[in-house]
Amino acid sequence: MSDGLGGCCCCYCIRQTEIGIVEQFGQFKDLKPAGLACVLWPIQDVKARLSLRTQQLDVNCETKTRDNVFVNVVISVQFAIIAAEAFNAHYKLTDPYSQITSYVYDVIRSTIPKLTLDETFAAKEEITHKVVESLQTTMNDYGYSISKALVTDLSPDHKVKTAMNEINAQKRLRAAANEKAEAEKIIHVKAAEADAESKYLSGVGVARQRQAIVNGLRDSIIDFSDGVEGTRPKDVMDLLLLTQYFDMIKEVGSNGAQKTLFLPHGPGSVTDLQANLRSGLMNNLDKPLKIER
Numbered sequence: 701m702s703d704g705l706g707g708c709c710c711c712y713c714i715r716q717t718e719i720g721i722v723e724q725f726g727q728f729k730d731l732k733p734a735g736l737a738c739v740l741w742p743i744q745d746v747k748a749r750l751s752l753r754t755q756q757l758d759v760n761c762e763t764k765t766r767d768n769v770f771v772n773v774v775i776s777v778q779f780a781i782i783a784a785e786a787f788n789a790h791y792k793l794t795d796p797y798s799q800i801t802s803y804v805y806d807v808i809r810s811t812i813p814k815l816t817l818d819e820t821f822a823a824k825e826e827i828t829h830k831v832v833e834s835l836q837t838t839m840n841d842y843g844y845s846i847s848k849a850l851v852t853d854l855s856p857d858h859k860v861k862t863a864m865n866e867i868n869a870q871k872r873l874r875a876a877a878n879e880k881a882e883a884e885k886i887i888h889v890k891a892a893e894a895d896a897e898s899k900y901l902s903g904v905g906v907a908r909q910r911q912a913i914v915n916g917l918r919d920s921i922i923d924f925s926d927g928v929e930g931t932r933p934k935d936v937m938d939l940l941l942l943t944q945y946f947d948m949i950k951e952v953g954s955n956g957a958q959k960t961l962f963l964p965h966g967p968g969s970v971t972d973l974q975a976n977l978r979s980g981l982m983n984n985l986d987k988p989l990k991i992e993r
Contacts, residue, residue, distance in 0.1 A: 710741040714749065719786045721748040731786055748790055754780045754847060757797055759804040767816045769860055774853035775804050775831060777846065785843030793842040803838060804849075807831045817856060824851045 713736060714720045720732035724744045732746065739745060759775045777800055781789045793799060807830050812820055820827075831849040839846055855861070 708741055709738050712737045712739065712746045714746075717752045718749045719752060719781075719783055720746045721750065721786065721790050723747045728787060728791065733783075750781050750786050750790060752781055752783055754778055757800055758852070759801050761805055761808045763809045763812045765812055765815060765817045765820055769817045769856050771812065771817065771820065771854060771856045773808055773812065773827075773851065775808065775828075776848075776850045776852045777804060777831070777835065778848045778850075779835075779839065779844050779846050782840075782843050782845050785840075787843070788841070789843030793844075796839075796842070796844060799842070800835060800839065803835050804831055807834050817860070821854060824854070827851055 712720065712732070714732050714734045716734045718734060720737055721728070722730045722732055722737070722739055722744055729744060737746060755778070757777045757779070759777060761773050761775065762770060763773065764770050779796075779800065789796070808827070811823075811827055811830055815823055828849045828851055832846055835846040835849070856864075
């Protein structure tokens with residue numbers, strides 16, 4: 701199909717989420733939305749099709765923190781062409797990717813050097829907010845809208861990572877050691893308290909036992925002194941001690957579980973034993989034998 705200018709009508713198909721730029725003799729003529737577009741060729745032509753979809757640009761930037769640690773930051777910028785501003789997006793800006801990258805570099809290298817490494821990890825939202833604010837102010841004039849800017853990666857040097865992990869590991873080990881020491885302290889304190897209580901109760905038992913023994917000896921001395929005339933308390937004590945000694949010897953001899961018996965072992969033990977026997981026998985011979993009928 702032709703017209704009076706010697707051209708023919710050509711049809712173009714503009715896809716969904718696209719917008720066509722129509723030029724006439726090299727001059728901007730019109731914007732064509734999605735669908736069928738008819739132009740007079742060769743007078744007019746669809747010079748470009750701009751996508752209205754949201755695009756993403758990953759910007760990799762290396763910078764230094766306030767504590768002199770170099771970090772590699774990856775900012776993912778999501779942007780799209782404003783349909784009504786497609787003329788500015790096509791004719792005012794040659795390379796939108798380079799333009800966005802430059803502004804991201806500017807924001808990153810003016811923000812992170814003011815922060816330490818730990819503050820940088822905690823300030824992701826602040827960084828993205830500044831990137832979006834800076835890009836929106838500038839890119840809207842070129843027909844681009846900035847929807848989001850995400851910090852997708854923030855990584856220091858490998859040696860710095862290792863050092864940070866080591867610091868964290870040592871802190872956790874120190875906390876674990878403190879907890880273990882506290883647990884052992886509680887165990888020792890409880891064991892000492894139990895031992896003290898056990899010794900106290902054992903002492904109370906021994907004291908009561910000795911008190912019972914003393915009371916029994918006192919009662920025996922009184923009963924023996926009252927029943928046998930002419931006896932002194934010392935004679936009764938000697939008799940009781942001798943009786944207890946023989947009872948102990950009998951118990952040791954009859955108990956098969958006993959493995960050790962302590963006996964006098966010095967050189968003078970035999971002489972002492974002979975002297976004690978001789979003294980006992982002579983004392984018995986000096987006393988008259990009384991036979992009561």
